[in-house]
Amino acid sequence: MHATLCSDRLRTRPEAGEPIRRDLPTTPAAQALETGFSESPLLRTPRGGVASFQVLVTADAPGDGADLSVRVAPFAGPAATLDRVDVCYEWPCRIAEEEWTYEALVPLAVYQAAPAEVRRGPFGPRRHHAFWVDVPVPRDTPPGTYHGTVEVPGCEPRSVTIEVLPLTLPLVPRVTVDLNSYSEALHTQHHPGLTGPDQIACERSYYREAHDHRAVLHYLPYDHAGNVTAGYAPPLTGRGRSLRVADWSAYDARFGPLFDGSAFASSPGGRRPIPHWYLPFNYDWPADFAHFGARGYDLEFAQIMAEFRRHFQARGWTQTAFELFFNHKKRYRFFPWDGDERKHAVDRAHFLHFRSLLDRAAALAGPEGAKTRIVNRTDISWSYAQDVTDDRLGPVFDMWVVNSGNFAWTRFGLEAIRARGQIAWWYGGIGGPERPTMDPDRQVILCWRRGADGFLASWLNMAVDAMLDQASELSMLYPGRRFGWDRALGSLRLCRVRRGTETADLLEMLGPRGRALVDELAGASDDDWWTPTPDWVFYPTETMSNEMYRRQRAANPLAARDPHLPALIHERALDLLLRS
Amino acid sequence: MAALPNRTYPQWAPPGTALIGPLPEEEAARRAAVEARLLELARVALALLDVDAVRDCILPAARVEISPDDFGYDIDLCNTVRRSLLRLERLSDLAPEVAIWRLRPDKPGLADLVLAGTEYTHQFSGWEKFPIPIPPAMQTAFEGRPASVSSADGRSLSVFAPLRDSLDDVVAVLELYTALP
Numbered sequence: 024m025h026a027t028l029c030s031d032r033l034r035t036r037p038e039a040g041e042p043i044r045r046d047l048p049t050t051p052a053a054q055a056l057e058t059g060f061s062e063s064p065l066l067r068t069p070r071g072g073v074a075s076f077q078v079l080v081t082a083d084a085p086g087d088g089a090d091l092s093v094r095v096a097p098f099a100g101p102a103a104t105l106d107r108v109d110v111c112y113e114w115p116c117r118i119a120e121e122e123w124t125y126e127a128l129v130p131l132a133v134y135q136a137a138p139a140e141v142r143r144g145p146f147g148p149r150r151h152h153a154f155w156v157d158v159p160v161p162r163d164t165p166p167g168t169y170h171g172t173v174e175v176p177g178c179e180p181r182s183v184t185i186e187v188l189p190l191t192l193p194l195v196p197r198v199t200v201d202l203n204s205y206s207e208a209l210h211t212q213h214h215p216g217l218t219g220p221d222q223i224a225c226e227r228s229y230y231r232e233a234h235d236h237r238a239v240l241h242y243l244p245y246d247h248a249g250n251v252t253a254g255y256a257p258p259l260t261g262r263g264r265s266l267r268v269a270d271w272s273a274y275d276a277r278f279g280p281l282f283d284g285s286a287f288a289s290s291p292g293g294r295r296p297i298p299h300w301y302l303p304f305n306y307d308w309p310a311d312f313a314h315f316g317a318r319g320y321d322l323e324f325a326q327i328m329a330e331f332r333r334h335f336q337a338r339g340w341t342q343t344a345f346e347l348f349f350n351h352k353k354r355y356r357f358f359p360w361d362g363d364e365r366k367h368a369v370d371r372a373h374f375l376h377f378r379s380l381l382d383r384a385a386a387l388a389g390p391e392g393a394k395t396r397i398v399n400r401t402d403i404s405w406s407y408a409q410d411v412t413d414d415r416l417g418p419v420f421d422m423w424v425v426n427s428g429n430f431a432w433t434r435f436g437l438e439a440i441r442a443r444g445q446i447a448w449w450y451g452g453i454g455g456p457e458r459p460t461m462d463p464d465r466q467v468i469l470c471w472r473r474g475a476d477g478f479l480a481s482w483l484n485m486a487v488d489a490m491l492d493q494a495s496e497l498s499m500l501y502p503g504r505r506f507g508w509d510r511a512l513g514s515l516r517l518c519r520v521r522r523g524t525e526t527a528d529l530l531e532m533l534g535p536r537g538r539a540l541v542d543e544l545a546g547a548s549d550d551d552w553w554t555p556t557p558d559w560v561f562y563p564t565e566t567m568s569n570e571m572y573r574r575q576r577a578a579n580p581l582a583a584r585d586p587h588l589p590a591l592i593h594e595r596a597l598d599l600l601l602r603s
Numbered sequence: 604m605a606a607l608p609n610r611t612y613p614q615w616a617p618p619g620t621a622l623i624g625p626l627p628e629e630e631a632a633r634r635a636a637v638e639a640r641l642l643e644l645a646r647v648a649l650a651l652l653d654v655d656a657v658r659d660c661i662l663p664a665a666r667v668e669i670s671p672d673d674f675g676y677d678i679d680l681c682n683t684v685r686r687s688l689l690r691l692e693r694l695s696d697l698a699p700e701v702a703i704w705r706l707r708p709d710k711p712g713l714a715d716l717v718l719a720g721t722e723y724t725h726q727f728s729g730w731e732k733f734p735i736p737i738p739p740a741m742q743t744a745f746e747g748r749p750a751s752v753s754s755a756d757g758r759s760l761s762v763f764a765p766l767r768d769s770l771d772d773v774v775a776v777l778e779l780y781t782a783l784p
Binding site for chain 2: 248249250307311312313314315316352353354355356357358359360361364365366367369373405565566567568569
């Protein structure tokens with residue numbers, strides 16, 4: 024049996040215990056990073072960051088690895104010790120007919136306690152095992168050199184050094200990586216049968232896992248018909264003028280810790296409120312759609328929104344962006360508009376009406392609700408170039424979530440959003456585990472370089488159980504149920520998201536030098552990050568087809584480069600910051 | 604003054620059928636009572652629904668899709684129909700799911716969902732489960748007569764009723780679906 028250390032930049036193959044070829048560095052500078060780590064494992068980590076590496080173990084005989092007790096001694100430094108060390112077993116998943124890698128991360132103790140038939144998994148007995156090690160570096164850690172040891176019985180102990188840098192990451196990442204999901208799925212698909220406190224604890228673990236990795240779990244709390252997931256809205260009483268929230272207590276108990284940040288106490292992601300949250304408001308809640316078009320509908324909507332404003336402010340929940348978003352699409356046969364991804368010109372008008380209701384709610388709430396951040400969000404592609412520059416529609420929204428292609432070929436769109444002080448995200452981009460391991464980093468850096476505020480990793484990020492064995496781009500968080508643990512599991516890609524946001528923060532700290540650094544290493548000029556605007560974006564949207572999108576490519580100077588380019592950017596950013 | 608005979612709505616359920624209230628214990632009797640209640644609700648629907656709006660609420664352009672986002676309604680007509688569907692659902696303690704179906708001449712043998720209430724009607728429809736092959740009971744309704752059908756496991760029931768517009772043409776079918784208590 025033998026054990027080796029591996030950086031957090033490579034995926035390995037459970038069949039052979041060797042790195043996946045597509046991950047291997049191709050340039051001397053990047054190769055030197057890997058060689059350096061192999062010879063002398065050193066991790067440079069700013070305060071508030073997480074040092075990560077992998078332990079690869081080849082056993083003498085095939086098995087499930089449960090008997091491999093990988094121990095990592097706390098990292099001792101000059102004036103403190105990094106006590107927290109999280110070791111996870113990397114779970115094999117298939118990425119092609121004959122190709123496997125690792126993706127979900129199962130806490131080692133949970134893995135070892137799971138039934139043997141579960142640990143065996145579809146891959147079966149294996150000699151090669153991989154363990155992911157995270158060492159969070161709290162924000163108050165004294166800078167200096169911290170030494171730790173990795174021990175695997177039967178193998179030579181290996182030393183690892185963490186150099187805690189005199190740099191501190193911001194508490195709130197510059198780039199928001201959003202893990203969009205749908206709230207009812209957790210309780211119907213991922214962990215069915217849970218009730219009461221067990222259900223809440225399970226749900227909370229998903230928020231926590233995302234937050235630990237500096238990402239945001241973002242649950243849309245209603246379906247296309249407008250039915251709100253149980254518990255995701257407070258109960259109402261009365262109707263018309265007398266419509267009120269009947270009782271906030273269950274809602275507050277369930278979500279208040281997310282809004283005040285207490286749910287994230289001691290998280291490596293920092294104790295802070297969840298940054299974004301979908302409100303339950305939609306076409307059929309809280310206002311009764313049976314009265315749509317009448318004054319009672321408008322009053323019900325505005326009145327309850329005002330109540331939310333006042334209540335949230337009274338509770339001190341003023342940092343989270345509470346989003347009003349209409350996800351409804353008419354092709355699902357419930358409502359006559361596309362609230363999401365509108366295409367037809369006639370759909371645009373109703374957004375003006377709902378904006379007026381938001382403004383009315385703000386007026387009703389008065390100063391007691393003025394500090395609550397209600398954000399009118401729109402998700403858009405077809406009409407983006409037209410709406411973002413429209414004098415009436417442009418100011419209606421506070422947050423634009425744009426198809427990644429449209430975002431790239433509408434540079435003036437971002438400029439318009441910035442000029443109005445609105446939020447700019449795009450959606451899509453992080454592929455599955457079959458893509459190079461540092462693709463998530465690449466997406467975060469691309470987002471930062473273009474000046475966007477964040478992006479959706481995918482439209483769905485919560486895997487069902489089967490995806491543990493066959494992951495896809497739609498899985499970032501995994502259910503731990505099969506291992507006897509009704510909690511969320513993280514993943515390698517989620518760890519890469521975290522590292523990517525750290526890199527973006529370092530670049531942000533560098534300011535213009537950060538942009539120059541990325542441009543230099545990507546071999547790009549400022550214009551190369553954008554695609555020329557096609558003429559058709561100004562055509563009537565009714566004439567647009569998916570085919571137009573397929574013909575249009577989005578610029579990405581980070582693509583088709585050394586797979587380790589994000590790591591090079593990270594390391595060079597550290598160098599520049601330490602020198603200044 | 605009584606309505607002119609040619610302007611009344613057809614009586615499909617036994618006279619005296621209530622929309623709410625206790626149901627018989629015995630299984631067959633209970634099923635018959637549920638069917639009657641849904642038929643009576645369908646009669647109420649004839650008064651509540653603007654069937655000309657039903658006929659016209661889907662835009663012809665919705666049949667010429669160059670992207671999935673090209674499904675389209677006349678907004679005002681659609682909302683007129685939708686408001687009525689939501690109110691209809693609330694009239695009975697069976698909490699029925701309601702839907703309106705139309706024929707697709709361009710797709711013979713298929714029925715397409717015009718609009719659903721607060722849920723899809725789960726016996727034949729569901730998430731993106733439309734158009735659907737026309738069930739026999741629905742076909743009967745398209746031919747002008749109400750009909751009902753239980754699910755294969757006998758645990759739910761759909762009643763289909765013809766919807767006639769101002770020309771007295773059957774232009775759509777109303778489905779009322781409920782789990783059998």
